[in-house]
Amino acid sequence: DALKPDAVLIHEDLDRNLNAHVVQRKGTYEDAAAQADLIVKRRFVYDRGTAAAMENRGIVADWDAKAEQLTMWDTTQAPVVIRNGIAGMLGLSANQVRVIAPFIGGGFGxxxxxxxxxxxxxxWISMRLGRPVKWIEDRQENFFSTTQERGQLHESEIAVTKDGRVLGVKDVFLHDAGAYAPYGLTVALNSQCTLLGQYDVPN
Incomplete structure (x- = not known):
């Protein structure tokens, strides 16, 4: 509904609720379809989902007031970015912040x-209290608060021969990025780039 011409605009400075339109081609699908013995068409609907890693998110923060050093243990996949951001937000230099990302029980994005x-x-709390602070997310918090994947709708075609060769694949899909997409098109492009898997498909 958000893509209909009369839909309410999520961001009023844009003329429609479309983040991007990306086309990726290899060969010519129409030629593959013309040579195929069979064309299989399917519609795939992927609903919103969650990574549900074995280990939920967890953080320990310890501010050493004498050394003016902050040490953080964080189940993050981006410790350097977290360090730089935390330093900036708390008025510290990057040298005053150490983020340790131990082996984690799954991340998946x-x-x-x-x-x-x-x-x-x-x-921030550790700096105010002058003592270590620990927080471990429970599974309910994980489902409610941790970033989740949004849905995709695929209209797919595959052109094949009787002897089992895949001549071409066509997939047109819509990715629901929501109103605010912190990583832009990353997930949609991942879907696009990994669509063919390990197969050598000429078109």
Missing amino acids: PKIMMFYPEEVLLP
Whole structure:
């Protein structure tokens, strides 16, 4: 509905609710379809989902007032970015902040997001209290608060021969990026670039 001509604009400075239109081609699908013995057409609907990593998010922040050093243990996939951001938000230099990202029980994308509120609040609280502060997300919090994947709608065609060769694939899909997409087209482009998997498809 958000793409209809009369839809309410999410961002009034844009003329429609479309983030981007990307076309990626290899060969000519129409030629493949003309040579195919069979064309299979399918519609795939992928609903909103969550990564549900074995280990939820967790943070320990420890401010050493004498050394003026902040140490953070964070189940993040982006420790350098977190360090630089935390330093900037808390008025510290990057040299005053150490972010340790231990081995984590799965990430799958949501743990590369920055910043979750807890990543700023815990260091701030530790600096105010002068003692270490720990927060571990429970599964319910994970489902409610950790970044989730949004849905996709695919209209797909595959052109094949009787002997099992894939001559071409055509996939037109819509990715619901929501109103605010911190990583822009990353997930949609991942879908686009990995569509063919390990197969050598000429068109």
